[in-house]
Amino acid sequence: MAQTTIAISSDFLTAFSKLPRKAQGKVTEFMNKFRNNPRSSGINFEKIHDAMDNKIHSVRIDDTYRGIVARQKETGVYLLLWVDHHDDAYDWARRKKCEINRHTGNVQVYDVEYSTVEEKKPAPETGLFIHVKENDLLELGVPSEQIEMVKRIETPEELYDLASKIPEDAFEGLEWIVNGFPVQEVIDLMSVERKEEKTQDFTEALQKPRSQKSFVIVEGEEELREIMAAPLEKWRVFLHPTQRAVVEREFNGPARVLGGAGTGKTVVAMHRAKWLASQMKEKQKILFTTFTANLADDIKNNLRSICKPSEQKRIEVVHLDGWVTRFLREQDYDYTIVYDDKLAEIWQEAIDTAVIDVDLSPEFFAEEWSKVVNAQEAYTKSQYLKASRVGRGTRLDRKKRMEVWKVFEEYQNLMKENRYRDIETAMHECRKILERTPERMKYQSIIVDEGQDFGMPAYRLLRALAGKEHQNDLFIVGDAHQRIYKNKPVLSRAGINIRGRSSYLKINYRTTEEIRKFAFGMLKGIEFDDLDEGNDDGRTYQSLTHGELPVVKNFKDAREEIDFLTSKLKELTESGVDLRNICIVARTHKLLKDYIGELNNAGFRTYEIKRSKIDDRALEGVRVATMHRVKGLEFQQVFVVAANNRIIPLTAAIDQEDPVAREDARTAEKCLLYVALTRAQEATYITSYGTASEFL
Numbered sequence: 189m190a191q192t193t194i195a196i197s198s199d200f201l202t203a204f205s206k207l208p209r210k211a212q213g214k215v216t217e218f219m220n221k222f223r224n225n226p227r228s229s230g231i232n233f234e235k236i237h238d239a240m241d242n243k244i245h246s247v248r249i250d251d252t253y254r255g256i257v258a259r260q261k262e263t264g265v266y267l268l269l270w271v272d273h274h275d276d277a278y279d280w281a282r283r284k285k286c287e288i289n290r291h292t293g294n295v296q297v298y299d300v301e302y303s304t305v306e307e308k309k310p311a312p313e314t315g316l317f318i319h320v321k322e323n324d325l326l327e328l329g330v331p332s333e334q335i336e337m338v339k340r341i342e343t344p345e346e347l348y349d350l351a352s353k354i355p356e357d358a359f360e361g362l363e364w365i366v367n368g369f370p371v372q373e374v375i376d377l378m379s380v381e382r383k384e385e386k387t388q389d390f391t392e393a394l395q396k397p398r399s400q401k402s403f404v405i406v407e408g409e410e411e412l413r414e415i416m417a418a419p420l421e422k423w424r425v426f427l428h429p430t431q432r433a434v435v436e437r438e439f440n441g442p443a444r445v446l447g448g449a450g451t452g453k454t455v456v457a458m459h460r461a462k463w464l465a466s467q468m469k470e471k472q473k474i475l476f477t478t479f480t481a482n483l484a485d486d487i488k489n490n491l492r493s494i495c496k497p498s499e500q501k502r503i504e505v506v507h508l509d510g511w512v513t514r515f516l517r518e519q520d521y522d523y524t525i526v527y528d529d530k531l532a533e534i535w536q537e538a539i540d541t542a543v544i545d546v547d548l549s550p551e552f553f554a555e556e557w558s559k560v561v562n563a564q565e566a567y568t569k570s571q572y573l574k575a576s577r578v579g580r581g582t583r584l585d586r587k588k589r590m591e592v593w594k595v596f597e598e599y600q601n602l603m604k605e606n607r608y609r610d611i612e613t614a615m616h617e618c619r620k621i622l623e624r625t626p627e628r629m630k631y632q633s634i635i636v637d638e639g640q641d642f643g644m645p646a647y648r649l650l651r652a653l654a655g656k657e658h659q660n661d662l663f664i665v666g667d668a669h670q671r672i673y674k675n676k677p678v679l680s681r682a683g684i685n686i687r688g689r690s691s692y693l694k695i696n697y698r699t700t701e702e703i704r705k706f707a708f709g710m711l712k713g714i715e716f717d718d719l720d721e722g723n724d725d726g727r728t729y730q731s732l733t734h735g736e737l738p739v740v741k742n743f744k745d746a747r748e749e750i751d752f753l754t755s756k757l758k759e760l761t762e763s764g765v766d767l768r769n770i771c772i773v774a775r776t777h778k779l780l781k782d783y784i785g786e787l788n789n790a791g792f793r794t795y796e797i798k799r800s801k802i803d804d805r806a807l808e809g810v811r812v813a814t815m816h817r818v819k820g821l822e823f824q825q826v827f828v829v830a831a832n833n834r835i836i837p838l839t840a841a842i843d844q845e846d847p848v849a850r851e852d853a854r855t856a857e858k859c860l861l862y863v864a865l866t867r868a869q870e871a872t873y874i875t876s877y878g879t880a881s882e883f884l
């Protein structure tokens with residue numbers, strides 16, 4: 189007797205999630221029984237007589253519910269495909285086939301009724317896929333029985349209506365084509381993991397990454413319990429082949445993964461951490477680091493839900509500033525790291541103290557310090573005088589540079605006197621300590637999320653922390669389109685060579701295609717880097733879902749805007765949307781406070797998302813956050829409010845005397861809007877009053 193393999197499909201989990209809680213309990217109970225012995229008599233494993241596929245059977249959950257299972261007898265594979273009321277489950281099952289695709293080698297579930305009832309008339313000239321050769325459709329994974337049906341599709345809407353009937357992977361390929369991508373490019377994308385040998389053995393076919401996008405093999409009781417506990421958190425179980433290809437790969441050195449908003453970069457980074465941890469030797473450790481503190485906490489929680497305790501204990505998750513502060517404290521380093529307002533005060537004092545012959549603003553000095561001194565470690569006068577100023581817009585001749593240096597000298601003195609450090613100088617000092625003590629603890633692997641926001645000192649520190657280049661040393665995910673802080677890294681200049689180890693994620697799992705396109709439109713005409721020396725045009729990128737276009741509204745005054753907002757919130761709650769899944773996003777904290785006041789007055793409880801606190805969805809209230817704080821998060825509905833002139837872009841942020849810095853700041857403001865809009869899963873509203881933002 190062949191060994192038994194039990195796998196659950198993604199669709200089964202979706203169907204399961206829709207059952208009443210009591211029925212879910214029964215299904216879970218059944219699943220345990222089934223896992224122990226699918227052949228036991230209590231399972232009531234029955235053939236469905238008029239089913240198209242003789243592998244498809246029903247199983248009895250209770251008097252009301254039935255599960256649908258495909259069995260390949262010879263291999264002992266059981267695939268749990270669906271669960272529903274008796275009649276509905278049978279209806280679903282009758283039309284289905286579960287097969288290994290002859291061309292792609294993966295397991296597919298699809299509808300065959302259409303191909304038998306359709307009249308055999310020629311496909312219309314206007315068919316969306318009339319230009320695609322039959323062989324190419326087969327290569328994309330369209331089952332031969334569905335070729336005729338696909339050729340008859342005339343509009344994108346017709347294609348979307350067939351989503352549940354076409355195999356998931358083939359549907360994805362067809363959607364890429366509808367969105368204008370060349371057929372060959374789509375075939376290449378879809379066959380990322382294609383192996384030549386084809387199989388008719390379900391056990392083998394389930395191992396293909398393309399099958400693992402839709403099926404998970406149940407290994408043990410604990411794993412089954414966890415899958416069933418959060419059936420809609422598909423990211424924990426099903427990875428896209430393009431995601432799996434970077435998660436489970438041995439890289440000979442640093443690797444970089446780019447991808448637009450919502451393409452699963454964080455998901456990939458987390459699975460990568462788990463995968464590395466699962467094969468690590470005793471005492472080896474992984475550092476998983478991000479730019480923002482609240483995201484690090486989120487990641488910590490999510491890792492807990494996918495990792496075994498033995499894996500978890502090898503992964504340290506901390507935002508890099510937090511790591512630096514802790515490390516320096518452990519070294520008895522007697523300095524406090526200071527930010528924004530405090531730093532601005534020190535710069536002003538340094539300018540006031542130094543007697544200089546140039547008229548430049550505190551912002552100029554701060555930027556020059558970061559972009560030239562810290563970026564190139566030009567900490568002495570002679571180094572600064574020689575340092576490259578490429579990327580700075582204000583020209584400084586040697587004489588002016590010497591004047592600027594006087595302020596830098598004062599700045600360094602003041603920082604020393606007050607026992608202060610800016611974070612980038614602190615990172616530099618961490619690295620120096622590490623270099624002096626090479627035997628000190630290093631990380632076997634480092635994973636970086638939000639890689640676009642780290643600067644050069646951060647990457648040099650990470651390079652030092654990972655030690656000499658080695659297998660799987662650094663794994664960096666990021667997206668320059670979401671750069672909202674001032675840093676701009678060039679990995680190669682920090683000693684991180686990713687050549688030949690670079691990938692793109694192309695599917696947006698979060699937002700609708702309509703929101704994605706609208707948000708991406710904000711960035712039109714801007715050139716973005718790839719965190720290294722190349723560009724990233726973000727072009728090959730699409731969403732899996734569709735919905736309404738973003739709603740853009742301008743009001744006479746703030747009162748009218750808030751009335752719209754509160755009436756919309758009422759409408760949404762009445763239609764069943766939970767306020768916890770809605771986020772109101774404003775450009776500044778001051779504005780946010782006004783909205784919180786207004787919302788509270790109107791009877792809405794609010795929950796503000798803060799810097800170092802996760803968005804705890806157990807707590808009630810409509811979410812409110814600044815644009816910076818929503819980075820990395822997601823909500824069903826997003827309202828970007830006060831999208832007014834002088835607020836987006838924020839005058840204070842773009843008011844820079846250096847022309848390059850000013851242009852960068854304008855780009856960062858657009859990126860902020862892009863980030864805010866792409867947090868939405870289903871709908872976005874952008875409201876303004878008075879004169880609307882010039883970006884709209």
Ligand SMILES: Nc1ncnc2c1ncn2[C@@H]1O[C@H](COP(=O)(O)OP(=O)(O)OP(=O)(O)O)[C@@H](O)[C@H]1O
Nearest residue numbers: 422423426427428449450451452453454455697820
């Ligand atoms: N393989 C997958 N299956 C199902 N859902 C997925 C998958 N990969 C990602 N997702 C979902 O897509 C959404 C976006 O994922 P994630 O936050 O990792 O993307 P990201 O690229 O890091 O986004 P951003 O850069 O916008 O912060 C999340 O809801 C995540 O659960």
